[in-house]
């Protein structure tokens with residue numbers, strides 16, 4: 001994981017076309033962290049919370065279309081390289097268009113997952129992002145996020161992509177496939193649209209499908 005490309009920090013777009021109804025752009029901008037991050041009080045406070053996480057179980061909830069959850073996603077994007085860091089506003093747009101699940105331990109956000117079903121019934125569930133804060137990794141949070149996202153679409157196959165060098169993600173996906181009695185099968189890039197997988201070409205991605213077993217009559 002150490003040699004992965006650095007996350008790309010994006011500045012908020014000057015003009016946002018997908019402003020979710022009822023969410024003000026100003027409210028989103030007000031929640032952007034201040035730089036340097038080491039002096040942003042909310043970032044400093046969060047570091048302390050993450051360092052003091054208990055062994056309590058993780059809980060999963062659906063993100064709401066509010067700036068605060070957009071900021072929670074941003075906190076995690078900053079912490080979880082190589083996930084792309086987006087503006088709070090863009091994250092709120094994502095929440096309004098996709099299923100975003102937030103994982104929390106002791107009320108602290110420790111992970112998130114972005115997924116959506118393709119438009120046709122025969123399309124898979126696309127899982128675009130799973131990210132878990134380093135302090136909360138290797139305790140089943142990523143697997144729980146995948147499981148909860150998949151439960152929303154029990155009849156669909158599941159499509160996702162991982163970078164070749166991302167051993168953790170590939171191993172997690174394989175373990176998840178096993179947990180539902182299936183296997184992770186590599187498919188050609190181009191089987192699914194890059195935008196559905198949430199990837200860019202030339203970044204070493206591999207594309208995978210997990211085929212659901214037919215439901216017994």
Ligand SMILES: CC(C)(COP(=O)(O)OP(=O)(O)OC[C@H]1O[C@@H](n2cnc3c(N)ncnc32)[C@H](O)[C@@H]1OP(=O)(O)O)[C@@H](O)C(=O)NCCC(=O)NCCS
Nearest residue numbers: 080129130131132137138139140141142143168169171172
């Ligand atoms: C990939 C990621 C989401 C895994 O989250 P996690 O909560 O630590 O995963 P889990 O604890 O549920 O692990 C499930 C299984 O995945 C595998 N796994 C997870 N992290 C691993 C690692 N660093 N190395 C090898 N295998 C790993 C293991 O098989 C693990 O089971 P085990 O702990 O019983 O051995 C996390 O490392 C992360 O956020 N990475 C940065 C962002 C990213 O790359 N996301 C994926 C692409 S969108």
